[in-house]
Every structure is written in C-alpha cells, then in structure tokens.
Amino acid sequence: MFKNYLKIAWRNLVKNKGYTLINVGGLALGMAVTLIIGLWIQDELTYNSYFQNKTKIAQVFQSQTFNNETGTGPAIPRPLEKALREGYGDNFKHLVMVTWTGDRYLKYKETNLSRTGNCAQRETPELLDLQIIKGEKDGLREINSIMLSESTAKALFGDEEPIGKTVQVSNQYDLMVTSVYKDIPVNNSFNDTDYLIPWEQYLATTEWVRNAEDSWGNNSFQMFVQMADNANMDRTSESIRNVKKDLNEDTAEFNPQIFLFPMEEWYLRGNFENGKQTGGRIKYVWLFGFIGAFVLLLACINFMNLSTARSEKRSKEVGIRKSIGSQRGQLIYQFLSESFLVVLFAFFIALVIVLLSLNGFNELARKEIAFPWSNPVFWGISLFFVLFTALLAGSYPALYLSSFKPVDVLKGTFKTGRYAGLPRKILVVLQFTVSVAFIIGTVIVMEQINHAKNRPVGYDKEGLIQIPTFSQDFSGKYDLMRTEFLSSNAVVEMSSSSSPTTRIWSNRGGFTWEGKPEGFQEDLAWTEVSPEYAKSLNLKIVEGRDFSREFATDSLGVLINETAKKYLGMQNPVGKFLKDDDEEDPGPPLKIIGVVQDMITQSPYEPVKQGVYVYDRFNNSSYYNLRLNPEKSSSENIAVVERVFKEHFPDIPFEYDFIDEEYGEKFASEERIGSLSGIFTALAILISCLGLFGLTSFVAEQRTKEIGVRKVLGASVFNVWNMLSKDFLKLVTISCFIAIPISYYIMNGWLQDYPYRVILEWWIFLLAVVGAMGVTVLTVSFQAIKAAKANPVKSLRTE
Template sequence: MFKNYLKIAWRNLIKNKAYTLINIGGLALGMAVTLIIGLWMQDELTHNNYFTHKDRIAQVFQSQTFNGRTGTGPAIPRPLEKTLRESYGDNFKHLVMCSWDNDKYLKYKDVSISRTGHFMQKDGPELLDLKIIKGEMDGLREINSIMLNETTAKAIFGDEEPIGKVLKMNNLNDMMVTAVYEDIPFNNSFTVADWLMPWDKYVANQEWVQNAEENWGNNSFQMFVQIADNTSMDKITSIIKNVKKDLNEETAEFNPQLFLFPMKDWHLKSNFENGKQVGGRIKYVWLFGIIGVFVLLLACINFMNLSTARSEKRAKEVGIRKSIGSQRGQLISQFLSESFLVVLFAFFISVLIVLISINGFNELAKKEIEFPWSSVTFWSTSLLFVLFTALLAGSYPALYLSSFKPVKVLKGTFKAGKYAGLPRKILVVLQFTVSVAFIIGTVIVMQQINFAKNRPIGYDKEGLIQVPTFSEDFRGKYELMRNEFMSSNAVVEMSSSSSPTTRVWSNRSGYTWEGKPDGFQEDFAWTDVSPEYAKSLNLKIVAGRDFSREFATDSTAVLINETAVKYMGVENPVGMLLRDSDEEDPEPPLKIIGVLQDIIAQSPYEPVKQALYVYDKDGESSFYNLRLNPKQSAGQSLAVVERIFKEHFPDLPFQYDFVDEEYGKKFAAEERVGALSGIFTALAILISCLGLFGLTSFVAEQRTKEIGVRKVLGATVFNVWNMLSKDFLKLVVVSCFIAVPIAYYVMNGWLQEYPYRVILEWWIFALAMLGAMFVTVLTVSFQAIRAARSNPIQSLRTE
C-alpha cells in the first residue's frame, strides 16, 4: 500500500513540475537554514564538552559593591588561595591558581615564535584532564618545566623529539619540555593554551606577584577548582561566600561576595548585572533557534498554501477514490506520503546547500563546524526532523483534501466555499509577519552597530600600531628604540603604555582628594604611559598641560580624563593631589597636571570609565605605540620598522597590531549577529516570495476565464493587475501592522542591554513595511501581468 502511495505521489510531482520545484525549493532552503542553525546551536551548547569533569569544574568569582553598584568578575586576591587550601581544602579535589592569558617568546636554536599560554599550579593539567601525547601529566612539578600543545611543539621542534629539550622563554629562562598534549579543540575554553608553565615560575619572575601574597586588596589573579565528589557548588559557595569580607576589614566596605562559577556556564551565561547572573550568549542560541523554527515554518506554510490552493484539481480524484471505497484515513496517508516524498527530496538538497555554504558560514560566524557525516545522533535526529517537517507541512492539506464529499464532487457541484481561502490568507499573513519582523530586527541591529562605530573615540586610530614588549630584552631600551624609529622617517611619534590602546588591564582604588565625599568608593582605570603618549595617539588636552620631560616633578604627575573630572565631583582638578589612603605604607601623592579628552578603551557600547594616566619616564611598559608616517605607505613604513626591530632584537619575532583593526574587533559579536540575521532575513523573504509566486500563479489560473471576459469587455492590463494584486497587498499590510509592535517590543528589550544605544525611530518601521510591500508587488506582478497580457480567445474558446 505504501509503495502505491509513493508511486502516486511521484506521478503527481512529475505532472506538476512548477508546483514541485517551488515546494521542494522552498522547503530545501528552509531546511538548510534550520540544519545550519542546528549545527551552530549544537556547537554552542557543547562548548567545553572536551573537558571530562566539566560539571565539577568552576572558577572562583567575586562580586564587589562600589557606590551602590555591584560588579562581578573572576579577579580575586592571591591570599584567598592559602585560606581555601587550609580551611576549606576538603571541599576541593583540585585548586589551581592560574595567570591570565600570557604571550611569551619561545626560542629553540634558530626558531623563535610567540605563543599564548598560562602559568598554572601543578594540578592544572589534571583538572583539565589534558590528553597527553608524550611525557607526563604532572609536567609542571619542576619550576623550569614547560608543557606544549601539539601544534606549538611541531612549530618549534619540527620532527625532533621534544621531550627533554630545553628552550628559552623570553630569552630569559631555560625551560625543559616535560609533556606534549593534544590541542584543545576550538569550541572550548583554554583553546589558546599553547603552553603551560609552573605557577612558581610566574611568582619568581614577577616582583608584584610576590608582593601580593598577603594583599587582600590586589584583585589581579584567577583561580580554578574541581570540587570534591561528596559536595556541590552551591554548598561550597554558601561556605566561602563571606570569607574575604570576614578576614580583611579594609575590603569589607565593598561587601565582597565569593562564589563558584561553573564551567558549564562560562560560555553561554557569563553576563552579570548588579551582582546577578543575567545570561549571555545563550540569548543568541535561543534567538537563532527561534529564527530556524520560523524559517522552516515559512517553508511549510508554502507547502500548505500551494496544496490547498490546488484543491479543486484534486477534488475529482478524491471523489472517485471515496466512491470506490477509500477510507478517509487512507487518503490522509496518501497525501502525507506525497508530503514525505517532497520533504525527503528537499532534505537531500538542503544537505547539499549546507555542504556548499558551511565554509562561508564558519568564516562569518567564527566557528570550525564540520558536517557530522559519521554521527549516528545527527542522522537519527535528521530522520525525525524529516518526519516532523513532513507531518507539519502535510497534515493540514491532507485533512483538508480528504474531507471532500464525493457526491458533490462527482455531480460537479463542488465549490471550495466562502471561507475556504481564509486559512491560506492567515498563513500568508503569518509568513509576512515573520519576514517583516526579521527585516526590522536586522535594520535595528545594524543601526546599533553603526551608532557605536560613529561614536567619537577620542584618538586617531589610523596609522597607529602597537608592538608588544613582554620580553626582558626590551627593558632599558625605550629611548634607544624611540630615537631609532623616529630618525628612520617611518615613524613620526612613539610612546609606551602598560595597556593596549583598546583595553584597560588595570584598575585601582584607595585614593583621596580634596572635596571627596565621605563614604565615596572610588575605582579608576589605570595606565602607565611614557611622556609622548598623548602626542602618539593625537589626544586632545582639554585643561592643563601634557607630560614634559623638562619638569622633574612630572615623575609623580598624572593626567585624568573628562569622565574622571565628573566622577570626582570637582570643577578645576588641575593642581589637585590624589593621595594614597594607605596610612601604613603610602605611595607619593599624584599631582593632576592636565585633563585628556575621553577615549574609548573598553566597550564602545558603554560609557567611558574614569581613568588615570600615570607618568612612566622609563618606558618600561607592555607596548610600544608607533604613529606611522602618513606621507608614505604603511607597508613601506612597516618594512623599515621591522628591519630596525630585528637589528636590536634578532632573537625575537616581530609582532604588531593595527589599532584600528583591534578597535574593529569590539564590534565583532554584534556584526556577526547582524550579518547572520541579514542572511536569514533574506532567505525568509525569498521563501515567502516563492510561496506567494506559486499562490499567485494558481489564483491566476483559477480566474483565467474571468480575466478573459474582463478583457473582452475592455479591461486594461492595469485593471487586471490591480485585481490580482490588491488582495495579496492587503494581506501584507495586515502583516506589517502585526509585525511592527512585536518587533518593537523585542528589539527595544534587546537595546536595553546597551547603555549607549540607538533610539528607535518611526522611519525604521516604515522602511520595513514599504520594503515588504514592494517585494510583494514585485512578486505578484510577474504572474499578474502575464495573466493580464494573455489572449482572451484561448481562455474563452471552450465556452
């Protein structure tokens, strides 16, 4: 029986080629979008699945309150480690102090490369359950040991055996390779762990880390834990919550609250607002999941509309089948088999579309998704997906077509009924409601991106590069390198800074000033800069003066930004002193000599943070900031800069970043959302138009004789076009008025996450509505004009 159903279904598909192509094409596009979104969602939801103990690994976070506003993050004080080990050690299987991402130069013989990694305590590799290829899991037990991932080991040693080899780290320390571990896959934390070195080495090389051993106010460290088998994260959080507040009176005023942030939430639920977890990337997982469902629904609506529109053509077939004994259940099975066949063909085409587009999608979404050919789960899910889609698309047509009365059909008195077209109209309205909402959402996302991009950033980023100076080789050579670069004609200005131009690496508090309100809890972004910093970035001094080497007193001088002036609540800060509130060991006071125009160093979607720029006469910072000569090409200037660099640092690789590119990365997440939304919106509109095109062709076919009579009586092409177009246009207008409030509500909620955001204006919604109506008219017009230009004699000759 089923074979017979499929045979009949195949004949029907072959007989109506245009209808078949529209149905299969629309469904294939819808299924392709749903498939690729499904693969993307799987990649997001399985983030960190590489780690065996994912459910029991956490990072220690803390929340602190400044002036009534609570901030949350992973930065913790170093003394916390000793306290947790000694007083609460039974709650943890592993407790690991770890540095932030570190770029280090690794040199072996003539090979010198820069790679990113972490200094970790010895339990780190076991906590992460790294897959050891060569060597031992406890490879960090010795202070001069180093563990490398497979790619880094290959880059340094080639085909040589790496275990036991000694390489130079930053041309300062000899490190012995004790293990090579498998590269951590892309969709996991610690993907940038190209190397691991002992935490004790980090402490030994950094005086400030040594000094922080008993300093509860220095929140510059991070800690990872694997909890014991007999406890839970919530239980441990309740135990350690107030540890810092109870043990240190100086920090108690900020009400520090410690908690364990589980690894399973790192990627998707990492946003906190006023001390509360408020989601994160998970919103995009749900967003694109909803988009995938709606795009598939649009394709299914096409199938329903086209099937029911052809009802009169199938009426006699149904009547004959029923008259010779077919039951309604058998007819439903037949029509569902047609649906299944169409969906099956569409699925194979959708897989082909995914294969063709997956590389481009990966590039756009910054992913490394591969098609899961060997996944039993994928193919099982796909089978269920095909069956579900076939049922979704075919159920209404099957129920509708199988309900015809055979007597009326065979007598020729069958009519679809006054309200037979109502379900089709509702489905068309639903289609275009979704499409218009997608258009509005995409436009607003792009507007928000452009709004932030057009925000004044406060400095000239064009032609500005930053060179990392993490090696000890750079110490004491700032003046030499500045003279060399400046005299080369490739660089017009140079400075150094402790943070990259586009980020803030340090924050400080504990300062008082004249007029500071009682109980005010200050928090400043802190950057050490050489005297030429403002000149190299083309910063504007709005009050006072810039740093000068001619004034010896500038060694304790500081520049502040405009936001800091408002933050401190003073009118004329120039000449004021910022004093250290530490009474036992105070630092010399800092004298404010000038006010800089605000620059965006953090998120362009948020207000600029109050900042201090402190004089660093030695240039012993982390970056050189070079302003390239605008009178010659960047490539020409960079070649000269590289030559000079290699003359002085022959054992180090030449690295640099264009500041404008680094700044552009701040928009990457939103731009990806905008680009993907734009593509999905375009496909949604295309699918809707395919259905509208097919529906218009059937309507025109049904009204062929009416059009012929109208033309004989004098109707023009415009009259016929207007008759066929206005009904569909009305439906789209209804869609617009439904879509606009829905889109406004959703997008207004999305914008609330950005303190610096675009204002929703009426023209955005008007533009989307006009665009939808234009596309509708364009789609309908082809068939309408074709019908209007047909010869009436051919349609009336049978009368």
C-alpha cells in the first residue's frame, strides 16, 4: 500500500515540475540552514566535553564590592590555596594553582618557537585528564620538567624522540621534556595550552610570586579544583563563600565572596553583573535555535500554501477516490507520503548544500565543525527531523484535501468558499512577519557594531604595532632598542608598557588623596609606561604636561585619564598626589603631572575605565609600542624593524601585532553574529519569496480567463498588475505592523546588555518595511506582468 502511495506521489510531483521545484528548493534551503545551525549549536553545547571530569571541575571565582558595585572574576589571592587545602581539603580530589595563559619562547638547537601555556601544580594533568602520548602523566613531578602538546613537540623536535630532551625556556632556564600529550581540541577552554611548566619552577624564578604567599590583597592568581567523589559542588561553594573575609580583616571592607564556578558554565554562562550570573553565549544559542526553527517553518509554510492553493486541481482526484471506497485516513496517508517524498528529496539536497558550505561557514564562524558521518545519533536525529518536517509541512494539506465531499466535487458544485484562502493569507503574513523581524534584527546588530566602531578610540591606532618582550633578554635594553629603531628610519616613535594597548592587565587600589570621600573604595587600571608612551600613541594631553626625561622627579609622576579625574573627584588634579595608604610599607607619593584623553582599552561597548599611567622605574615592560614611518609602506617598515630586532635578539622569534587589527578583534564576536544573521535573513527572505512566487503563479493561472476578459474590455498591463499585486502587498503591510513592535521589544532588550549602545531610530524600521515591500513587488511583478502581457485570444478561445 505504502509503495502505491509513493508511486502516486511521484507521478504528481513529476507532473507539476514547477511547483515541485519550488517546494523541494524551498524545503532544501530551510533544512540546510537548520542543519548548519544544529551543527553549530551542538558544537557550542559540547564545549569542554573533551574533559571526562567536566561535571566535577570548577574554577575558584571571587566577587568584590567597590562603592556598591560588585565585580566578579577568576582572579584570587595566593593565600587562598592554603586556606582551602587546610580547611576544606576533603571536598576536593584535586586543587591546583595555575598561572594565566601566556607566551614563552621554547628553544631546541636552532629551532626557536613562541607558544602559549601555563605554569601549573603537579596534579593539573590528572585534573584535565590529558591524554599522554609519550612519557608519564605525572610529568610535572620534577622542578626542571616540562610537558609539551603533540604539535609543539613536533614543531620543536621533528622526528626526534622528545622525551629526555632539554628545552630552553625564554633564554632563562633549561627544562627536560617528561611528557607529550595529545593536543586539546579547539572547542575547549584549555585549547591554547601548548606546554605545562611546574609551579615550583614559577616560584623559583619569579620573586613577586614568592612574596605573595601571605598577601590577601594581591589577586593575581587563578585556581582550579576537581570535586571529591562524595562531595557536592554547590554545598562546598556555599561553605567557602566567606573564607577570605573571615581570614583577612584588611580585605573585609570589599565583602569578598569566594565560590566555585562549574566548568559546564564557563563558556555559555560566563557573564556576571553586579555579582549575579547573567548568562553569556547561551543567548546566541537560543537566538540561532529560534532562527533555525523559523527558517524551517517558512519552508514548511511554502509547502502548505502551494498544496492547499492547488486544491481545486486535485478535488476531482479526491472525489473519485472517495467514491470508489477510499477512506479519509487512506487519503491522509497518501498526501503525507507525498509530503514525505518531497521532504526526503529536500533533505538529500540539503546535505549537499551543507557539505558545500561547511568550510565557508567554519571560516566565518571561527569553528572547526566536521560533518558527523559516523555518528549514529546524528542520523537518528536526521530521520526524526525528516519525519517531523514531513508531518509539519504535510499535515494541514492532508487534512484539508481529504475533507472534500465527493458528491459536490463530481457534480461540479464544489467551491472552495470565500474564506478558503484565509489560512494561506495567515501563513503568508506569518512568513513575512518573521522575515521583516529578521531584517530589523540584522540591521540593529550591524548598527550596534558600527556605533561602537565609530566611537572615538582616544589614540591613533593606524601604523602602530606592538612587539612582546616576554624574556629577560629585553631587560635593560629599552633605551638601546629605541635608539636603534629610530635610527633605522622605519620608526618615528617608540615606547614600552606593562600592558598591551588594547588590554588592562592590572588594577590597583589602596591610595589616599586630597578630598578622598570617607569610605571610598578605589579601583584603578594601572599601566607602567616609558616617558614616550603618549607620543607613540598620539595620545592627547588635555591638562598639565607629558612625561619628560628632563625632569628627574617625573620618575615619581603619573598621568591619569579624563575618567579618572572625575572618578577621583578632582577639579584641578595637576600637582595633586596619590599616596600609598599602607602604614607598614608605604611607597613614595605619586604626583599627577597631567591628564590624558580617554582611550578605549577594554570593550568598546563599555564605559572607559579610570586609568593611571605610571613612569616605569623598574623596567616592567611587556611590550614595545612602535609608531611606523607613515612615509613608507608597512611591509617595508616591518622588514627593517625585523632586521634591527634580529641583530640584537637573534635567539628570539620576531613577533608583532598591528594595533588596529588587535582592536578590531574586540568586535569579532558581534560581527560574526551579525554576518551569520545577515546570511540567514537573506535565506529566510529567499524562501518566503519562493513561496510568494509560487502563489502568484498559481493565482495568475487560476485567473487566466478573467485576465483575458479584462484585457479584451480595455484593461492595461498596470491594471492587471495592480489587481494581482495589491492583495499580496496588503498581507506584507500587515506583516510589517506585526513585526515592528515584536522586533522593537526583542532588540531593545538585547541592547540593554551594552552600556554603550545605539538608539533605536525610526529609519531602521522604515528600511525593513521598504525592503519587504520592494522584495514583494519584485517577486509578484514577474508573474503579474507575464500574465498581463499574455494574448487574451489564447485564454478565451476554448470558451
């Protein structure tokens, strides 16, 4: 029986090639979009699934309150390790201190590489369940050991056996390779861990870390834990909440709250606002999930509309079948089998579309999604997906067509009724409501990105590069390198800084100043710079003066930004002092010599943070900042800079970043979302237009004789076009009126996540309306004009 249904379905599809093409094409596009979005969502939801202990791993987080505003993050003080081990050790199977991920130079013979990694305590490989390829899992047991990822070991040693070989780290100390572990996949939080160095080595070579053993106020560390088998993470998190406040009175004023942040939530729910978890990338998962569902719905609506629109052509078929004994249930099965056949064809075409577009999608989304050919779960879900889509697309046409009465049909008295087309009109309205909403949403996303991009940066990022200086080899050589670079004529100015231009690496408090309010808890972005910092960045001095080597007292001078001036409550800050309030070991007072223009160093969507730029007395630079010669090409300048660099640092890889590219990365996430939304919006509109094209074609065919009569009576092409177009334009107008308030509500809520945001203006909504109307007119006009120009003799000669 089912085989017979499929035969009939196939014949109907072949007989009506135009409608079949529209149905199959629309469904294939909709299903392809849904499949790609499904693969993207699956990749997002399985982030960190590489780690078998994912549900038991957490990072220790801390919330602190400054002037009634609570900030939350992973930075914790070093003494917390001892407090948790001694007071709560039974709750943890592993507890490890780990440095922030950073770059180091790894050298073996003539090979010198820059790689990212961490210094970590001995149990870290066990906590992360690293897959050891060579050597031992307990590879951090000895102070002079190092563990390497497979790709790093291959790059350093080639085909040589790496175990037991000695690697020189940042030209500072030698370590022996004890283990090689499998590279951690991209969709994981530790994917950039190319090496692991023992924590004890970090302590031995870094004095300030050793001195921070009892410093509760130095939040410069991070800690990870794996829960014991019988321990509950939530209860443990609650029990350690006040441990820092209880053990250290000096930091109690900031109400420090310690808690465990589960690995399962790091990636998708990592945002905190005023001490409360507020979500994160999970909003994009929901967003694209809704987009995928709606795009598929649009494609199904096309199928429903075209199937029911052709009801009169199939009414006699239904009447004859019913008259010879077919039950309504059998007819429903027949029409559903036709729907299944269309969806199955569409699914295979959708697979081809996905395979052809996956590489481009990965590049755009910055993913490494592979098609899951060997995954039985995927194929099981795909089968359900096909059946669900067939049922969704075919249920209404099957119920509608099978309801015809055979007596009326065969006597020729069957009429579809004046309201028969109402469901189709509702579906068209729904289609274009979704499409218009997509247009508005995409425009607002792009406007928000451009709004932030057009925000004054505060410095000149064009022609500015930064070179990392993560080695002792750079110590004490700043003045020499500045002279060399300036003499090369490739650089017009140079400075050094303890943080990159586009980041804030350090925040400090503990100062007093004239007029400081009682109980005020300051939090200042702290950057140590060479005297030429403002000049190299073309940073404007708005009050006072810049650093000068001619004034010896400037070694205890500071520059503050405009936001810091307001934050500190200083009307005339130049000449005022910032004094260390540490009674036991107060540092020298720092004199404010100038105020610089605000520069964006964090997110361009957030307010500029209050910043202090301190004269670098202790050579704490992490970057050289070079202003390239604007009269020469960048490639020419870079070649000269590299030559000079290699003359002085032959054993260190030459690396640099253009600041404008680094700054552009701040928009990368939103731009990817905007680009993907734009593509999916275009496809949604295309699917809607396919349906509209098919309906217009059917209406024109249905009213062929009417059009012929009208033309004989003198109707113009415009009259006929207007007759066929106005009903569809009315439906799209209704769609716009529905879509605008819905879009406004949703996008206004989305914008609330950005303190620096675009204002929703009327032209955005007008643009979407005009766009939808224009697309409708173009789509309808093709069939309408074709029908209007047809020879009326051909349509009337059978009368």
